[in-house]
Amino acid sequence: MPSMTEAVPLPWVLTLAGALFCVGLFGALSRRNTVGILLGIELMLNAVNINLIAFWRYLEPNVVAGQTFALFVITVAAAEAAVGLAMIIAIYRARQTVNADEVDSLRG
Amino acid sequence: MGQYQSPCLVLCMNTLITVLFLIFAALILTSAIMTVTVKNIVHAALWLISSFFGVGALYLLMEAEFLGVAQVLIYVGAVSILILFAIMLTRDLEGSQNRQLTPRWWIALIVPAALFGLLIVPTVMTHAWQLPPPPPAGQPPAISGAQQIGTAFMREYFLPFQVAAILLTVAMIGAIVIAFEERERRRRVLTLVEQVRLRQRQQQRQQPAPRPEPAATAVQTSEATGGET
Amino acid sequence: MTDILRSWIGGALPDWLIVLIAYLLVTTIVLFYAVGNFIMMVWAERRVVARMQDRLGPNRVGPAGLLQPIADAVKMFTKEDIVPRNADRWVHLLAPIVALAPVAMMLAVIPWGRGWEPVDLNVALLYMVAVSAVSGVGLMMAGWGSNNKFALLGAMRAVAQLVSYEIPAVTALLTVVILAGGMSLLELPYMQAGVPIMGATILCGDPAGCSPLLYSTITSFPGSPNEPVQALDLGLGWWVFTPVGFLGFLVFFIAALAEGERTPFDIPEADSEIVAGYMTEYSGMKFATFYIAQYILNFALSALAATAFLGGWQGPGVAALANMGGPWVHVAAALSAFYLLAKIWILFFVMIWLRGAFPRLRVDQLMDFAWKLLLPLALVNIVSASLMVGLTQWTSAQWGGLISLDGFAPWQRQLIAVLVTAIINIAAAYWILAINQRPKQVEWDEEELIAAS
The missing domain is CATH 1.20.120.1200 (NADH-ubiquinone/plastoquinone oxidoreductase chain 6, subunit NuoJ)
Known part of the structure; x- marks a missing residue:
């Protein structure tokens, strides 16, 4: 069976992942809503995972390291989403807002 | 085939x-x-x-x-x-129509665009990737699947695996602790048994107890036994 | 399927087109099969519940009301499609599709009969669980897009229930993964050959004297070094007959009830509280799509429960027919498909029965049930499953010299494993049930109660 390694060159996949990372970065930097920032971070983590899987598939298909790393990234992303969203809910309850600009009581 | x-x-x-x-x-x-x-x-x-x-x-x-x-x-x-x-x-609901982007969003646009255009694309395109040779024809390439991942998690990645498990547990407890509402701020909902018990005590004391509204009681009762309807 | 088409069409068409047509045909057949079952399920549910409630049920359209679903479908098609003015149009439109599509995708990996497997995916069990979780997004979209408080409440209830009952369901399925040594659904029915409780461990002593009607070649556990053996095979070595499989089946089936939003777990669409949950603002075909999605989800979950614990297409006579070779293989396939369908329908009947018998749970009861009863049972069951595999398959070297069972025959090891796991499971079930039934020592804080009421 022909596989993706023959049909699609590696730089294409890496460029896709890079573009996704940059889009996520833009989202994380530009959103005012804290949930929106979290969405951008999730996109960036996904871009990293695409890279890990691409390197695993193209360079070392018989070593599991790439896949296990991607799984750890997914685990950390899930934990991060849970804690982050819990914090957003707590902030909303205390301040009645989810805007990152308005939660600035630590500013000197 | x-x-x-x-x-x-x-x-x-x-x-x-x-x-x-x-x-x-x-x-x-x-x-x-x-x-x-x-x-x-x-x-x-x-x-x-x-x-x-x-x-x-x-x-x-x-x-x-x-x-x-x-x-x-x-x-x-x-x-x-x-x-x-x-x-x-x-x-x-009202806030959803507000601007979603920060006032200086164009700065936030320049940074990732520069990162992509000046750093990622040139690096990725010019780097010489050392691809392994394709497997001989008619022979499926050796790809590690779910079974190899499982073995790896139990052998060489055992410690990271356990750390990930602890991380998830800590995250779960942390999320609950952070998002948990204070007890006083939640309205206590009486179960049917508690309501009956309360009313009995009030009748025993023969006090002019502050009776709950009849309509509200009816609604609460039907909610508690709601499954039977 | 591809091979049949090749033999019919031969070289007239290019090969890739034949492969494509084969895939499309299989997809069409499976979808029609599911929808046909959906139609019959609606009719059966209405009739059976009516009988349990001392009513007649639909009995006018066609013989015994059999054509009633068709009439309902016509009515659904011709109804006006109503979209609330303040609804989010696109989300409202996409929600039924997002709810139905993943459920239909679940059907792709189920082995419907001996040799009738649409797709062989080596992570099929995980795929089933993952894909069924996606339909939660569709429910959320429906609740939010309708711009209706009842719909949003119903959707949040539905998704919370779906997510929390996924945990016991997955944990119960893990026992199957441990027993099978893999996540492929394809091999599960083959592994459940043999006789009740003992499985495929009663071996044939003399290869020449064993009738192929009673004995068949069984490939043993994937991780074990044993060669394929001739074992007594009545097609009844279902895992539900072992203590591990029985507990796993119970937990999974109850969790499947909750995932499919069947009564007693129909809180999301409790019509006496929140109208119809997330379906409140839907009419006509969109409503019908949700309806289909729900029944096909029940159908797919029953098929998964049947395949994972009740032997799938495995049943008496299948192996014997298949061993006769020639055209009998196709008869065996048809018989096996009938067995699977019968098991699915029995499970569905139990669902209807529960609907007729039990009142709806409250939300706190629902959560208590999942976290305090089902999940601990499933976790204990995982320990039992590991012991089961260890006692029946491992050599003393794998045990690290702790236990040596190498001298025993397979049936003796199976018997030991069944006894050990039975003791563990019964003790654990008794203990967990006792903890849950212990009456709570509630402090009657009167001031608090008065304040609350």
């Missing part, structure tokens, strides 16, 4: 895979751009889900079946549901 293997099959399949890759790439990027630009935060979350799907499909295309399915299970089935829940719990 066996004897039916024709030269067209390989060529057609290669074209097919390329086309599929381009479709998935377009899906991922369009959804991602919509995620960061649309005004409505719920729409942004839904676009994010579509982007997750594209990434999962890409994993399947790269023959990482376990990862592709895990992506759908964890990101689409859990993380995005969590995000949607959080959005709906923190929703203020």
Whole structure:
């Protein structure tokens, strides 16, 4: 069976992942809503995972390291989403807002 | 496939895979751009889900079946549901029409664009990747699948695996502790038994007890036994 | 399927087209099969519940009301499609599709009969779980897009229930993964050959004297070094007959009830509280799509429960027919498909029965049930499953010399494993049930109660 390694060159996949990372970065930097920032971070983590899987598939298909790393990234992303969203809910309850600009009581 | 293997099959399949890759790439990027630009935060979350799907499909295309399915299970089935829940719990209807972007969003645009255009593309395109030689024809390439991942988690990645488990437990407890509402602030809902017991005590004392409103009592009673209706 | 098409069409068409047509045909057949079952399920549910409630049920259209679903479908098609003015149009439109599509995708990996497997995915079990979780997004979209408080409440209830009952369901399925040594659904029915409780461990002593009607070649556990053996095979070595499989089946089936939103777990669409949950603002075909999605989800979950614990297509006579070779293989396939369908329908009947018998749970009861009863049972069951595999398959070297069972015959090891796991499971079930039934020592803080009421 022909596989993706023959049909699609590696730089294409890496460029896709890079573009996704940059889009996520833009989202994380530009959103005012804290949930929106979290969405951008999730996109960036996904871009990293695409890279890990691409390197695993193209360079070392018989070593599991790439896949296990991607799984750890997914685990950390899930934990991060849970804690982050819990914090957003707590902030909303205390301040009645989810805007990152308005939660600035630590500013000197 | 066996004897039916024709030269067209390989060529057609290669074209097919390329086309599929381009479709998935377009899906991922369009959804991602919509995620960061649309005004409505719920729409942004839904676009994010579509982007997750594209990434999962890409994993399947790269023959990482376990990862592709895990992506759908964890990101689409859990993380995005969590995000949607959080959005709906923190929703203020009037605020959703506000500007979603910070006033200086164009600075935020320049940084990633420069990163992409000046750093990522030149590096990726000019680096000489040392690709392993393709496997001999007629022999499937050695790809590590779900079984190898499981073995790896139990052997060489055992410690990271345990650390990930502890991380998840800590995150779960932390999320509950952070998001848990104070006890006093929650309205206590009496069960039917408690209501009856309370009323008995009040009658025993023969006090002019502050009787609850009859209508409210009826509603509460029917809620408590709601299953039988 | 591809091979049949090749033999019919031969070289007239290019090969890739034949492969494509084969895939499309299989997809069409499976979808029609599911929808046909959906139609019959609606009719059966209405009739059976009516009988349990001492009513007649639909009995006018066609013989015994059999054509009633068709009439309902016509009515659904011709109804006006109403979209609330303040609804989010696109989300409202896409929600039923997002709810139905993943459920239909679940059907792709189920082995419907011996040799009738649409797709062989080596992570099929995980795929089923993952894909069924996606339909939660569709429910959320429906609740949010309708711009209706009842719909949003219903959707949040539905998704919370779906997510929390996924945990016991997955944990119960893990026992199957441990027993099978893999996540492929394809091999599960083959592994559940043999006789009740003992499985495929009663071996044939003399290869020449064993009738192929009673004995068949069984490939043993994937991780074990044993060669394929001739074992007594009545097609009844279902895992539900072992203590591990029985507990796993119970937990999974209850969790599946909750995932499919069947009564007693129909809180999301409790019509006496929140109208119809997330479906409140839907009419006509969109409503019908949700309806179909729900029944096909029940159908797919029943098929998964049947395949994972009740032997799938495995049943008496299948192996014997298949061993006769020639055209009998196709008869065996048809018989096996009938067995699977019968098991699915029995499970569905139990669902209807529960609907007729039990009142709806409250939300706190629902959560208590999942976290305090089902999940601990499933976790204990995982320990039992590991012991089961260890006692029946491992050599003393794998045990690290702790236990040596190498001298025992397979049936003796199976018997030991069944006894050990039975003791563990019964003790654990008794203990967990006792903890849950212990009456709570509630402090009657009167001031608090008065303040609350």
